[in-house]
Amino acid sequence: MPDLVWFVIRRLLATVLVMLALSLAVYLIFYALPADPARLGCGKPCTPDRLEQARHFMQLDQSTMQQYLQFLKGIVAGRTFGEGAAAVQCNAPCFGYSFPLARPVTTLILSRLPITASIAIGAAVLWLIAGVSLGLGAALRRGRLFDRFAVGFALVGVASPSFLVGLLAILVFGFWLNMVPVNGYVPLTDSPVDWAWHLVLPWVVLAALNAASYIRLTRAQMLEELNLDHITTARAKGAGEGRVVLLHGLRGVLVPIVTIFGLDLGGLLGGAILTEKVFSMQGLGELLISSVGQLDVAVVVGVTLFSAFLVILANLVVDVLHGVLDPRVGHA
Amino acid sequence: MGSEVVSAVSPTRQAFRRVRRDRSARLGAVLVVVLVLIAIAAPLLAKLEGQDPYTYNIGLLDPLRGNAPRGAVGGLSGDHWFGIEPLTGRDLFAIAVLGLRTSLFIAIVVTLVTTVVGTLVGISAAYFGGWYDAVVSRLLDFLFGFPSLLFMIALGIIVPAGFPRWLLLIIVLSVFGWAGLARLIRNQARSLVEREFVEAARSSGSSGWHIVTRELLPNLLGPVLVIATMAVPGIIGAEAGLSFLGVGVPPPTPSLGRSISDSIVWVYTGADPWFLAFPGAMLFLAVLGFTLLGDGVRDAFDVRLRRTH
Numbered sequence: 345m346p347d348l349v350w351f352v353i354r355r356l357l358a359t360v361l362v363m364l365a366l367s368l369a370v371y372l373i374f375y376a377l378p379a380d381p382a383r384l385g386c387g388k389p390c391t392p393d394r395l396e397q398a399r400h401f402m403q404l405d406q407s408t409m410q411q412y413l414q415f416l417k418g419i420v421a422g423r424t425f426g427e428g429a430a431a432v433q434c435n436a437p438c439f440g441y442s443f444p445l446a447r448p449v450t451t452l453i454l455s456r457l458p459i460t461a462s463i464a465i466g467a468a469v470l471w472l473i474a475g476v477s478l479g480l481g482a483a484l485r486r487g488r489l490f491d492r493f494a495v496g497f498a499l500v501g502v503a504s505p506s507f508l509v510g511l512l513a514i515l516v517f518g519f520w521l522n523m524v525p526v527n528g529y530v531p532l533t534d535s536p537v538d539w540a541w542h543l544v545l546p547w548v549v550l551a552a553l554n555a556a557s558y559i560r561l562t563r564a565q566m567l568e569e570l571n572l573d574h575i576t577t578a579r580a581k582g583a584g585e586g587r588v589v590l591l592h593g594l595r596g597v598l599v600p601i602v603t604i605f606g607l608d609l610g611g612l613l614g615g616a617i618l619t620e621k622v623f624s625m626q627g628l629g630e631l632l633i634s635s636v637g638q639l640d641v642a643v644v645v646g647v648t649l650f651s652a653f654l655v656i657l658a659n660l661v662v663d664v665l666h667g668v669l670d671p672r673v674g675h676a
Numbered sequence: 677m678g679s680e681v682v683s684a685v686s687p688t689r690q691a692f693r694r695v696r697r698d699r700s701a702r703l704g705a706v707l708v709v710v711l712v713l714i715a716i717a718a719p720l721l722a723k724l725e726g727q728d729p730y731t732y733n734i735g736l737l738d739p740l741r742g743n744a745p746r747g748a749v750g751g752l753s754g755d756h757w758f759g760i761e762p763l764t765g766r767d768l769f770a771i772a773v774l775g776l777r778t779s780l781f782i783a784i785v786v787t788l789v790t791t792v793v794g795t796l797v798g799i800s801a802a803y804f805g806g807w808y809d810a811v812v813s814r815l816l817d818f819l820f821g822f823p824s825l826l827f828m829i830a831l832g833i834i835v836p837a838g839f840p841r842w843l844l845l846i847i848v849l850s851v852f853g854w855a856g857l858a859r860l861i862r863n864q865a866r867s868l869v870e871r872e873f874v875e876a877a878r879s880s881g882s883s884g885w886h887i888v889t890r891e892l893l894p895n896l897l898g899p900v901l902v903i904a905t906m907a908v909p910g911i912i913g914a915e916a917g918l919s920f921l922g923v924g925v926p927p928p929t930p931s932l933g934r935s936i937s938d939s940i941v942w943v944y945t946g947a948d949p950w951f952l953a954f955p956g957a958m959l960f961l962a963v964l965g966f967t968l969l970g971d972g973v974r975d976a977f978d979v980r981l982r983r984t985h
Binding site: 362373374376377500502503505506507512514515518519520527606608609610611614617618621622624629633635636641644647648652655 | 820
């Protein structure tokens with residue numbers, strides 16, 4: 345156990361370092377913006393006086409490094425723009441302040457995150473279950489109809505862009521069969537049933553496509569696993585086939601599945617963004633794209649870093665899970 | 677076939693023979709060749725049809741149905757082989773073939789760039805090992821598990837308006853695309869580094885550069901070819917995804933992803949699902965073709981690609 349604790353601490357430290365390096369890089373890149381946020385926000389007519397005022401208010405008159413440190417401070421302790429009655433408070437964790445929208449970036453993110461997260465988490469749960477069980481089924485019925493179906497499905501799934509399949513699903517299930525709603529998001533807190541009902545199609549589409557590579561992986565790994573010595577030993581000792589497969593085989597399958605899942609987390613967020621556009625839901629992706637259009641650099645930096653942090657943290661969880669599942673990892 | 681005949685044929689020749697014998701690889705190869713030919717000849721094909729992707733044909737639209745095309749199958753006719761775009765009446769065949777040209781051009785350039793960079797980084801990391809390998813591996817892990825789509829969208833904000841978007845697409849897709857290839861190539865190269873011929877070259881005083889380019893690279897051409905082919909469908913999909921989100925090549929340059937995005941409203945209401953069908957089928961066939969070919973080439977070269985470890 346202490347090994348695992350050390351492993352977690354080491355991972356945690358590495359994660360914080362990665363986040364710091366990433367935020368610095370992002371800050372330096374995005375503050376090379378050709379447009380001046382102060383000029384965009386200084387109103388008309390933009391006299392040199394007012395421009396200077398706006399610049400000071402937005403704290404753009406400081407050096408890039410100072411601004412970056414302010415940004416870090418904002419995440420940990422919050423920050424205040426301006427002084428006196430006009431001051432704008434941005435509470436921790438403050439990922440910046442959008443002057444065009446007159447809202448802290450964190451507030452903007454939190455208003456959109458539930459949509460993107462609902463799509464991503466629901467789809468991930470569905471695809472892990474579907475991918476592993478279909479892959480297992482295919483491995484156990486190798487060469488039979490079920491196997492061929494699963495392998496064929498996996499091929500089409502790998503080959504299809506998610507937005508294309510999403511639109512086809514809307515056409516078939518939403519328009520022709522009129523079975524499920526095709527767009528719009530209902531908050532979980534309003535009505536859990538409506539929430540799930542509106543998300544059924546996005547979940548199934550995203551899960552079906554991503555399950556494909558998990559079917560392939562589970563099938564290949566299971567076929568390999570079933571030929572290993574410890575499986576033969578278990579069989580020779582008279583263990584039932586169900587016990588052999590679930591207890592001994594599946595354990596070997598889970599480790600690579602967890603690894604790949606960690607690698608796919610970044611893609612999961614991207615997939616959720618494409619999916620939210622297909623189903624006309626106003627999630628993080630929509631916020632980011634419209635901010636790029638509005639040259640609202642505070643939101644762009646905030647959303648990008650926040651999402652990257654989220655993925656990095658999720659990866660940390662996956663890593664720790666990996667350490668628990670496969671004791672060899674902790675000692676590496 | 678006798679074994680002496682097989683041993684007289686080079687492994688590459690054998691691999692191509694295996695691709696030809698594999699039914700789905702053959703289908704993939706045919707699809708790829710046909711689509712590449714269509715992409716190359718796209719301007720000619722549009723001229724043959726007598727249309728271009730920019731001219732509005734308002735007269736062919738039905739104002740009573742919200743300016744959907746008149747006639748069945750999205751206004752398909754002898755003049756407009758794939759029908760016309762709703763709202764503008766632009767020719768959908770010209771848009772689809774020229775859009776395919778844009779997609780494939782970007783995908784192939786990005787594949788070349790990422791393959792060259794990925795191969796050099798992957799092989800050198802495997803050969804030099806030590807801290808260099810550790811740093812590269814961490815960087816690759818990081819880049820690979822990164823929400824790259826978000827960054828590709830976000831980078832649009834710092835690019836001056838005059839900067840050509842297709843070049844921006846190539847750059848961002850390359851910057852975030854090479855890591856996956858480098859990782860796979862590094863894992864392939866690692867198994868070679870320990871072999872005797874590398875040891876022999878090293879002990880006879882060959883430089884690192886010489887060993888990487890003359891000893892390791894020729895032995896890795898098969899896996900590199902496999903990895904590059906298998907990367908193409910992902911790049912086509914990523915480019916189409918960015919265009920779909922409205923951050924790809926700007927209008928009026930035809931783009932499959934943008935057309936698919938434009939078709940959303942017409943699919944929701946069922947007013948003109950054909951607008952989705954033609955650009956969608958084009959994109960699907962392109963991705964499917966390269967996927968089948970990639971799988972076939974992998975099986976033929978008998979390369980085991982592990983995403984883990």
